[in-house]
Amino acid sequence: MAKNILDTYWARVSAFHPNARLYLASAILTGAALGVYRLLFNFYVLSLGFDEGLLGQLITMSSLSALVTALPMGYLADILGRKNSLLLGGLVVAGSVAVMLLWPSAPMFYAMTFLMGMAQALQMVTMAPFLLENSGEEERTYLFSLSSGLQMAAAFLGNSVGGYLPGWIAAQQGVAVTSSLAYAGALGIISLSAVLGLIPLLWLKTPIIRKSDQAFFAPFAYARKHPGTLSKLLAPMLVTSIGAGLFMPFMNVFFRVAHAQPDPVIGNVLAWGALAMGVGLVIAPPLADRYGKVELVVITQGISIPFLIMLGYAPWFWMSAFAHYVRLALMNMSGPVYMTFVMEHVEPDSRATVASLVSMVNSFGWAFSPSISGWLQVNHGFGPVYALVLVLYSISVYMYWKFFWPQIPAPGPVKAESPGYSSGG
Numbered sequence: 516m517a518k519n520i521l522d523t524y525w526a527r528v529s530a531f532h533p534n535a536r537l538y539l540a541s542a543i544l545t546g547a548a549l550g551v552y553r554l555l556f557n558f559y560v561l562s563l564g565f566d567e568g569l570l571g572q573l574i575t576m577s578s579l580s581a582l583v584t585a586l587p588m589g590y591l592a593d594i595l596g597r598k599n600s601l602l603l604g605g606l607v608v609a610g611s612v613a614v615m616l617l618w619p620s621a622p623m624f625y626a627m628t629f630l631m632g633m634a635q636a637l638q639m640v641t642m643a644p645f646l647l648e649n650s651g652e653e654e655r656t657y658l659f660s661l662s663s664g665l666q667m668a669a670a671f672l673g674n675s676v677g678g679y680l681p682g683w684i685a686a687q688q689g690v691a692v693t694s695s696l697a698y699a700g701a702l703g704i705i706s707l708s709a710v711l712g713l714i715p716l717l718w719l720k721t722p723i724i725r726k727s728d729q730a731f732f733a734p735f736a737y738a739r740k741h742p743g744t745l746s747k748l749l750a751p752m753l754v755t756s757i758g759a760g761l762f763m764p765f766m767n768v769f770f771r772v773a774h775a776q777p778d779p780v781i782g783n784v785l786a787w788g789a790l791a792m793g794v795g796l797v798i799a800p801p802l803a804d805r806y807g808k809v810e811l812v813v814i815t816q817g818i819s820i821p822f823l824i825m826l827g828y829a830p831w832f833w834m835s836a837f838a839h840y841v842r843l844a845l846m847n848m849s850g851p852v853y854m855t856f857v858m859e860h861v862e863p864d865s866r867a868t869v870a871s872l873v874s875m876v877n878s879f880g881w882a883f884s885p886s887i888s889g890w891l892q893v894n895h896g897f898g899p900v901y902a903l904v905l906v907l908y909s910i911s912v913y914m915y916w917k918f919f920w921p922q923i924p925a926p927g928p929v930k931a932e933s934p935g936y937s938s939g940g
Contacts, residue, residue: 520801523801523804524657524800524801527653527654527657527800528654528657528661530651530653530654531649531650531654531658532649532650533720534645534649534719534720535646535649535650535658537715537716537718537719538601538645538646538649538662538715538716538719539661539662539665540715541601541605541712541713541714541715541716542662542665542666542669543665543666543668543669543712544669544708544711544712544714544715545605545666545669545709545712545713546665546666546667546668546669546670546673547669547670547672547673547708547712548673548705548706548708548709548712549666549670549673549709550669550670550671550672550673550674550677550785550786550789551673551674551676551677551680551701551702551705552612552702552705552709553670553767553785554673554674554677554678554767554781554782554785555677555680555681555698555701555702555705556612556702557570557764557765557767557768558681558693558698558767558778559695559698559699559702560573560624561768562693562694562695562697562698563619563695565621566893567765567768567889567892567893568886568889568890568893569621569624569889570764570765570768570885570889571764571765571885571886571887571888571889571890571892572625572885572886572889573624573625573628573885574760574764574881574885574886575881575882575883575884575885575886576625576628576629576632577628577629577631577632577635577881578632578760578878578879578880578881578882578883578885579629579632579878579882579883580628580629580630580631580632580633580636581632581633581635581636581639581874581875581878581881581882582875582878582879582882584632584633584636585636585639585640585871585872585874585875585878586871586875588633588636588637588640588871588874589640589870589871589874591637592637592640592641597641597644597645597648597719598716598719598720600637600638600641601638601641601642601645601713601716601719602713602716602717603634603637604634604635604637604638604641605634605638605709605710605712605713605716606710606713607630607631607633607634607637608631608634608635608638608709609706609707609709609710610706611627611628611630611631611634612627612631612702612705612706612709613703613706614627615627615628616699616702616703616706619695619699632878636874636878639870639874639877640870640871640874641870642662642870643659643854643858643870643873644858644870646658646659646662647858655855655859656799656800656803656804656808656851656852656855657800659851659852659854659855660796660797660799660800660848660851660852661796661797661800662851663793663796663847663850663851664792664793664794664795664796664797664799665793666793667789667790667792667793667796667847668789668790668793670785670786670789670793671786671787671789671790671793672786673705673786674782674783674785674786674789675782675783675786677701677705677782677786678778678779678780678781678782678783678786679779679782680700680701680704680705681693681697681698681700681701681778682697682778682779683701684696684697684700684701685697687700688700692778693778744860745869745872747918747919748857748860749872749873749876750914750918751911751912751914751915751918752853752873752876752877752911753876753879753880754880754907754910754911754914755880755907755908755911756876756877756878756879756880756881756884757879757880757883757884757907758880758884758903758904758906758907758908758911759880759881759884759904760880760881760882760883760884760885760888761884761885761887761888761900761903761904761907762888762897762900762901762904764881764885764888765885765888765889765892765900766785766788766839767781767785768892769897770784770832770835770836772892772897773835773897774832774835776832784836784839787836787840788839788840788843789843791840791841791843791844792843792844792847792848794844795815795843795844795845795847795848796847796848796850796851798848799811799848799849799851799852800852803849803852808849808852808853808855808856809853809856809915809919809920810920811848811849811852812849812852812853812856812915812919813912813915813916813920815845815846815848815849816845816846816849816908816911816912816915817912818845819841819842819845819846819908820905820908820909820912822838822841822842822845823838823842823846823901823904823905823908824901824905825837825838826838826839826842827897827898827901827904828901846908853915854873856919857869857873858870888900
């Protein structure tokens with residue numbers, strides 16, 4: 516049984532398009548850098564004398580930017596092509612981090628965070644159509660899941676090292692390990708590493724998109740044509756994003772405040788959490804093959820809720836950390852599987868635009884929830900935050916079950932697209 520699963524997995528991975536392999540190489544390198552950034556940036560802002568309220572506002576700014584610019588970025592992605600969109604987005608993200616380190620101030624944080632949100636929106640609306648265009652029906656779920664899984668595994672390595680980077684910088688500069696200079700030096704290294712991670716993308720060969728295929732108002736046309744299906748596909752993701760935005764951006768702050776843990780320990784917790792998520796993502800495709808895509812979403816996300824309760828209310832750090840690992844693996848392993856499900860239920864000429872809508876939905880909760888969460892934390896602690904997250908996650912699981920169990924049929928087989936490739940698109 517296990518050998519058959521491994522043989523199938525190897526066959527699916529071996530079928531990956533060269534473009535997909537190059538993208539995965541870049542995802543590993545940039546995933547490690549972004550893992551360190553997510554670990555250290557909050558601490559960098561706090562080290563400058565700002566509080567959790569500003570952190571929530573910055574996270575809101577990033578997601579609000581991605582929300583309001585998703586449709587324009589989808590149109591820009593069609594103009595630039597998949598390759599140039601991925602490269603431009605990565606360069607702008609790295610450059611924005613560098614600017615915040617060179618000129619740290621609240622106005623600069625707001626401006627660069629908004630710019631980063633735009634760049635990440637460009638990357639997000641490009642990624643799903645790119646992966647779909649560079650995969651066949653059999654290996655598609657494996658590519659989506661492995662893409663996310665490898666980024667999580669890379670984030671594990673990045674977080675493992677990232678927790679110690681400020682200490683190394685501090686030792687060299689003769690400053691405190693929690694000083695802004697130590698955090699800025701560590702983040703500067705990460706910014707350079709993120710640029711190096713874009714190098715594999717230079718060899719991509721992507722299809723040239725004809726002007727006749729570029730339609731700025733296509734999302735609205737698709738929504739008018741399929742209002743019921745589109746609403747059902749997006750609604751559970753919206754509810755989940757609202758809940759995730761309340762707590763996930765503050766995981767490092769939670770472990771410091773609730774359990775009084777130092778940066779290296781928090782870095783290791785987040786690293787092992789990323790690895791647990793990566794493992795979950797890697798094993799998701801054969802489980803989806805066996806039980807069904809939506810069934811996997813409902814079962815894994817439903818089982819994750821008791822571990823969310825344990826994470827937030829456990830009296831001991833080890834118990835909270837353990838729940839964090841299990842919850843991450845269960846809750847997130849079905850994400851790429853569901854994204855594959857969404858893309859398969861959308862006509863080929865609407866994929867990029869629906870990907871824009873998916874990006875907007877995922878950004879919506881993160882655009883508003885972090886500010887609410889930051890205010891709640893400052894005034895009432897993490898307790899009310901957890902209560903809201905539990906309610907919202909439970910609702911989203913119910914919606915997945917109600918809308919799609921049993922699964923709705925896809926409109927037709929989706930094949931890899933190969934004609935018209937160019938190294939400059």
